[in-house]
Every structure is written in C-alpha cells, then in structure tokens.
Amino acid sequence: xxxxxDLDQAARVECRERLRAFLLxxxxxxxxxxFFARRxxxxxxxxxxxxxxxxxxxxxxxxxxxxxxxxxxxxIRMGLTHDExxxxxxxxxxxxxxxxxxxxxxxxxxxADLSPEGERRFLIDKSxxxxxxxxxxxxxxxxxxxxxxxxxxxxxxxxxxxx
Numbered sequence: 001x002x003x004x005x006d007l008d009q010a011a012r013v014e015c016r017e018r019l020r021a022f023l024l025x026x027x028x029x030x031x032x033x034x035f036f037a038r039r040x041x042x043x044x045x046x047x048x049x050x051x052x053x054x055x056x057x058x059x060x061x062x063x064x065x066x067x068x069x070x071x072x073x074x075x076i077r078m079g080l081t082h083d084e085x086x087x088x089x090x091x092x093x094x095x096x097x098x099x100x101x102x103x104x105x106x107x108x109x110x111x112a113d114l115s116p117e118g119e120r121r122f123l124i125d126k127s128x129x130x131x132x133x134x135x136x137x138x139x140x141x142x143x144x145x146x147x148x149x150x151x152x153x154x155x156x157x158x159x160x161x162x163x
Contacts (some may be wrong), residue, residue: 007077010070017063024058025051085140085154086110088130089119095126102126106148108141124148 028051035044092105103123111118122143124130134153142150 007070007073010066010073014063014066014070017058017066021055021058021063025055028054080145081142081149083140083142084108084110084120085138086118086120087114088135088137088139089114091130091132091135096123098123103147104129106130108139122146122148124151 028047032044032047032051035041035047086108088106089109090105090107092107094105095102096105097103102125104126106122106124108120108122109115109118110120122141123146125147130151138154139151140154141148
C-alpha cells in the first residue's frame with residue numbers, strides 16, 4: 001500500500017533533483033553573463049547553450065523521471081479511488097481472472113429505487129470475498145477503478161451524503 005510517507009519521499013527526491021539541475025546550470029549562466037559583459041560573444045553564446053543543454057540533460061535524466069514517478073504514486077494512491085454506497089444485489093459464483101488475479105464479481109445497485117440501470121459491477125479479491133449473508137444489505141465500498149479495496153455495512157436506507 002502506498003502511504004503518505006511514500007508520496008512525501010517522492011516529492012523530496014523530485015525537489016532535490018530540480019535543485020541539482022539548476023545548481024549545475026547556474027555557473028555556466030554566470031560565466032555567460034561575464035563573457036557578455038566582456039563582449040566576448042562566442043564564449044557568451046557557448047556558455048548559455050551549455051547551460052541550457054545541461055538543464056535539459058539533467059532534467060531528462062534525473063528530474064523528469066522523479067517527477068513522473070511522484071505523479072504515478074499520487075495516481076495510484078488517489079487517482080481512481082472513489083467511494084460508492086448501494087445495495088448489494090448479487091455475488092458471482094465463479095471466479096473471474098483479471099491480470100492473473102482471481103476475483104469474485106460483485107453487483108451493487110446505487111439507485112434508491114433499485115432499478116436495473118443503477119447496477120454497477122465491481123470485483124473483489126477472492127481471498128477477501130464478501131459473506132453471502134450481507135446480500136441485500138446496504139454497503140459502502142471504496143474502489144480503485146472497478147476493484148473493491150474496502151467495504152463496510154451501512155444501516156438500511158443510508159446513501160451517500162447521509163450519515
């Protein structure tokens with residue numbers, strides 16, 4: 001499970017790499033400014049270009065991968081995760097293989113009138129399958145995409161926004 005500490009660590013690594021990238025470029029840009037003041041045009045241009053290439057090189061090699069990894073961790077932790085409350089309508093009898101993992105199909109009806117349009121399909125890990133006695137009860141699930149991460153029973157008739 002990805003924790004807040006993992007996100008903080010990734011943010012620190014990204015900040016450190018960004019700082020290193022700029023610290024590597026600053027001496028070249030200062031040298032470029034020095035040659036600009038001395039009117040040595042070719043060395044001024046050369047140092048400015050080297051500074052920009054250094055930023056692009058270090059950014060592409062170290063800073064941008066750290067940035068993308070942090071965004072990836074945030075997406076895993078918070079991106080597709082959502083909460084739903086509804087009546088548990090049906091539990092699948094057969095296991096469903098998805099990405100090599102055995103799941104059990106769970107049908108949850110999100111509408112108050114229990115119309116068929118409100119039924120949503122979720123998958124729960126076979127090792128964490130729901131008990132058949134909660135069939136027909138209102139439950140609250142936390143899902144990542146269509147995979148159930150956590151669930152708990154609610155009182156009858158309670159929907160989202162009502163506690």
